[in-house]
Amino acid sequence: MSWGIAMSDDTKAENNLEALFAEARQVPARPSEDLMAAILADAAAVQSELGTPPVTQPPGRFSLRIWQQFVSAIGGWPAFGGLAAASMAGLWIGISPPAFLPDPVEQIYQISSSEDVLAYNDIDLVTWLGEEAVE
Amino acid sequence: MVQLQATPLTVTSRQPPYRGMPRVSEVAADAGPSDDALLKLFANGEARAAVELTERLAPRALAVATRVLGNRAEAEDVTQDAMMRLWRQAAEWQPGQAKVSTWIYRVVMNLCIDLKRRQRGGHIDLDAIPEPPDPGQQAPEQMQDNARHDALQLALLQLPERQRQAVVLRHIEELANPEIAGIMEISVEAVESLTARGKRALTKILAGRRDELGYSDV
Numbered sequence: 001m002s003w004g005i006a007m008s009d010d011t012k013a014e015n016n017l018e019a020l021f022a023e024a025r026q027v028p029a030r031p032s033e034d035l036m037a038a039i040l041a042d043a044a045a046v047q048s049e050l051g052t053p054p055v056t057q058p059p060g061r062f063s064l065r066i067w068q069q070f071v072s073a074i075g076g077w078p079a080f081g082g083l084a085a086a087s088m089a090g091l092w093i094g095i096s097p098p099a100f101l102p103d104p105v106e107q108i109y110q111i112s113s114s115e116d117v118l119a120y121n122d123i124d125l126v127t128w129l130g131e132e133a134v135e
Numbered sequence: 136m137v138q139l140q141a142t143p144l145t146v147t148s149r150q151p152p153y154r155g156m157p158r159v160s161e162v163a164a165d166a167g168p169s170d171d172a173l174l175k176l177f178a179n180g181e182a183r184a185a186v187e188l189t190e191r192l193a194p195r196a197l198a199v200a201t202r203v204l205g206n207r208a209e210a211e212d213v214t215q216d217a218m219m220r221l222w223r224q225a226a227e228w229q230p231g232q233a234k235v236s237t238w239i240y241r242v243v244m245n246l247c248i249d250l251k252r253r254q255r256g257g258h259i260d261l262d263a264i265p266e267p268p269d270p271g272q273q274a275p276e277q278m279q280d281n282a283r284h285d286a287l288q289l290a291l292l293q294l295p296e297r298q299r300q301a302v303v304l305r306h307i308e309e310l311a312n313p314e315i316a317g318i319m320e321i322s323v324e325a326v327e328s329l330t331a332r333g334k335r336a337l338t339k340i341l342a343g344r345r346d347e348l349g350y351s352d353v
Contacts, residue, residue: 013338013342014334014338016341017334017337017338017341018306020283020286020287020341021287021306021307023283023284023287024202024284024287024307025307025309027284028194028198029194029197029198029201029210030194030197031193031194031197031211031214032211035193035197035211035214035215036189036190036193038215039189039193039214039215039218039219040185040186040189042215042218042219042222043177043182043185043189043218043222044182044185046219046222046223046225047177047180047182047185047222050178050180050225050226051180
């Protein structure tokens with residue numbers, strides 16, 4: 001088990017093998033420009049796939065996609081939760097307002113039944129437009 | 136996959152980037168981002184990350200594949216295939232789970248094994264036999280260097296596949312045993328056993344060529 005000499009020269013044989021390894025390490029395998037170009041072309045193709053949405057979508061997925069875009073646009077599900085809570089609070093305040101806020105239903109009823117509203121029925125629109133034209 | 140023409144191994148310095156694209160390390164102030172970070176940049180559409188990763192990983196993949204397969208053209212195909220798998224893995228890559236270089240070595244080794252299995256079931260590739268250098272064109276020292284290089288390569292190709300992989304990773308790529316264990320998916324003890332047996336076998340194979348390789352005076 002040596003370079004064809006005595007077994008006592010095992011160390012020399014091992015050193016010779018190490019020298020061969022060292023020489024092999026000095027010979028790097030540099031890829032050709034063609035190979036590098038081919039690898040980079042593959043990379044570009046994969047990158048374009050990663051950045052492109054699917055061309056065709058199965059029926060029924062469109063509305064889901066719109067919904068996902070809406071949720072994403074408002075900041076994701078946490079923001080959507082906040083939006084839902086604010087909507088519920090607004091609805092509740094509208095139905096049962098606190099004491100310091102005027103009742104919107106009562107205000108609408110008062111306006112629609114007041115003389116101020118009825119007085120507008122007497123305005124002659126043609127006359128009013130005519131005055132605007134003179135000015 | 137692109138079929139690339141076989142070219143001999145050459146000793147050259149690192150060359151400028153390819154197709155005029157700047158390297159990420161030229162933009163960054165420090166030594167450059169990690170492989171993990173580059174892979175994330177790649178997944179986010181950064182083209183320069185692909186250039187930098189290719190420059191870092193492709194030469195190492197090609198070197199190992201060339202040593203294991205003994206055929207430059209096949210090694211180039213394996214390298215391109217391994218890099219393609221890396222690009223496809225980029226979007227799902229989990230940083231910190233594995234080193235990118237370890238992952239690419241593992242893919243290269245597996246592709247080499249697959250290729251050899253397919254070849255055993257089919258024809259023998261004549262390109263796999265290294266061509267002898269032309270003596271008329273070379274100085275005696277160069278001839279002896281080439282003889283040593285070819286002798287080592289021929290001896291490596293006579294080793295069993297797993298021994299060859301372990302020896303190449305340990306003694307030519309100079310990887311640590313734990314990393315080789317990760318690449319080959321075996322224990323560190325198994326790596327030590329494979330490399331030890333591989334070295335003994337190489338010594339035996341090369342024994343008869345001591346004078347021819349210029350070691351008669353050692």
